[in-house]
Amino acid sequence: xxxxxxxxxxxxxxFDVLDLLKADRRVQVVCTVPDVGGVSYGTxxxxxxxxxxxxxxxxxxxVEFDLVLAASRRDVEHVLGPVLVLPHGAGxxxxxxxxxxxxxxxxxxxxxxxxxxALVLSHDDELRVLERSCPEAVPHAVVAGDLxxxxxxxxxxxxxxxxxxxxxxxGEMLVTISSTWRPESVFGGRPELxxxxxxxxxxxxxxxxxxxxxxxxxxAWLADRPDLIIIPPEEGWRAAVIASDRVLGDHGxxxxxxxxxxxxxxxxxxxxxRPGSLADLVARGAPDIxxxxxxxxxxxxxxxxxxxxxxxxxxxxxxxxxxxxxAAHHV
Numbered sequence: 001x002x003x004x005x006x007x008x009x010x011x012x013x014x015f016d017v018l019d020l021l022k023a024d025r026r027v028q029v030v031c032t033v034p035d036v037g038g039v040s041y042g043t044x045x046x047x048x049x050x051x052x053x054x055x056x057x058x059x060x061x062x063v064e065f066d067l068v069l070a071a072s073r074r075d076v077e078h079v080l081g082p083v084l085v086l087p088h089g090a091g092x093x094x095x096x097x098x099x100x101x102x103x104x105x106x107x108x109x110x111x112x113x114x115x116x117x118a119l120v121l122s123h124d125d126e127l128r129v130l131e132r133s134c135p136e137a138v139p140h141a142v143v144a145g146d147l148x149x150x151x152x153x154x155x156x157x158x159x160x161x162x163x164x165x166x167x168x169x170x171g172e173m174l175v176t177i178s179s180t181w182r183p184e185s186v187f188g189g190r191p192e193l194x195x196x197x198x199x200x201x202x203x204x205x206x207x208x209x210x211x212x213x214x215x216x217x218x219x220a221w222l223a224d225r226p227d228l229i230i231i232p233p234e235e236g237w238r239a240a241v242i243a244s245d246r247v248l249g250d251h252g253x254x255x256x257x258x259x260x261x262x263x264x265x266x267x268x269x270x271x272x273x274r275p276g277s278l279a280d281l282v283a284r285g286a287p288d289i290x291x292x293x294x295x296x297x298x299x300x301x302x303x304x305x306x307x308x309x310x311x312x313x314x315x316x317x318x319x320x321x322x323x324x325x326x327a328a329h330h331v
Contacts, residue, residue: 001312002065002079003031003052008042008207008233010071013088015050016147017069020305020321026314029053032060034075042211046234066312077110082117082311086304089253090146090260090293092126095279105134114140118307122146123295144303145296150323152238152261153290153298158325162243165328166202166229173199176244177268178237180252181206186268193248193268194225201225202240204254207233238326251279259289298323 003018005011021027033043035057047054055063065081071088094102103126108114114137121127121143131138155162168174177194179187186193187205194203203222210218210233222228231240241247241258249255250269256278259265265282273279281292296303301321309316 001027001029001067001069002055002060002063002081003029004034004068004070004072004076004079005031005043005047006034006072006074008046008211010088011043011046012207012234013071013086013148014069016151017086017304017308019324020301020308024317027312030055030060032057034078041214042207042233049234067308069308073107073115077115083115084118084120084308084311085116086120086144087122087146090149090256091122091278092120093129093274093277095251095256095273095277103130103133103137105136108134108137116140117311118142120144120304120307122293125295142303142307143296144307145294145298145300147300147304147323148238149257149260149290149294150298150300151326152242152257154323155238155242155325156261158239158328159242161328162239166200166240166243168200168243173245174202174240174243175199176202176204176231176240176247176249176258178204178241178247178249178252178254178258179206179209180250180254181208181212182271184250184269184271185252186248186250190268191221194222194228199245200229201227202229202231202244204231204237204240205233206252235326239328251283255279256282256289256293260293261290 003014018029030053031047032055061078068079068081068083070076070083070085073085076083092102119137119140121141122145124143127141127143130141177186179185187209231237237254241263244263246264247258248266248268251271251273255265259282267283278293281289301323305321
């Protein structure tokens with residue numbers, strides 16, 4: 001199996017899925033980072049820390065694989081083998097008001113064919129959008145829910161363990177400030193929020209911000225508040241969200257996941273978002289974000305694993321696939 005890792009955001013989502021293949025000696029996993037140029041930090045380092053065999057891009061595109069796993073549609077047309085594409089955020093539809101919604105024909109097709117053998121969607125509503133925007137892709141669509149959300153839901157009983165790992169005392173209020181990566185984000189436009197007193201504060205910043213500016217620079221910009229709990233970009237944000245009494249965020253996916261698991265959410269910015277999108281529902285205080293995010297709650301592990309083994313033409317392991325709670329990372 002080849003895992004296509006263009007950035008850390010995709011990597012974190014993909015490693016959730018790779019856990020579904022653990023202990024299967026029939027499957028060898030290798031990763032590759034597309035050679036797209038530009039200045040960034042973190043993707044190769046992420047893979048090295050995990051000890052995953054990594055092939056150079058030019059070598060990877062010359063080998064045919066039994067399955068290619070991707071959490072971005074970037075460069076999937078260059079690899080050989082059936083490609084499974086899943087979202088790398090909350091849902092397959094974009095929330096920001098852009099030129100498209102993320103399931104447009106020009107994003108899903110190359111040379112007159114659908115590039116994904118399996119296009120994973122989180123919700124039946126996304127399938128209905130796909131039927132209108134790119135009917136050629138409908139036979140490839142798999143509504144599998146959201147494994148990230150399912151893992152967070154299974155992690156809810158561990159809230160006190162996460163608070164202890166973060167150094168939050170019993171009875172102490174924890175507010176997590178979550179930011180996506182654009183100039184209109186909380187981190188980009190509301191620096192004063194990071195200086196609020198009266199509670200413990202955890203900081204979740206989009207991995208793209210860490211990649212573009214570098215970890216030293218991000219931490220340097222926050223150096224006037226040494227008491228902040230700075231969550232690493234690779235992992236820890238889910239535990240921090242569940243440990244929180246409140247999440248202060250923007251239109252990014254973390255805020256949507258927080259609302260979906262019942263953590264009180266307050267928006268620090270109001271970006272232009274697509275009406276009816278997940279970000280719009282959060283902004284309007286919709287009552288059940290979880291059911292809007294996934295129409296296969298707590299089923300993603302089983303559905304994703306079945307799809308992967310179908311594409312690899314292997315029988316599934318006998319053990320049950322499940323969404324495991326996230327680890328209580330120390331930061």
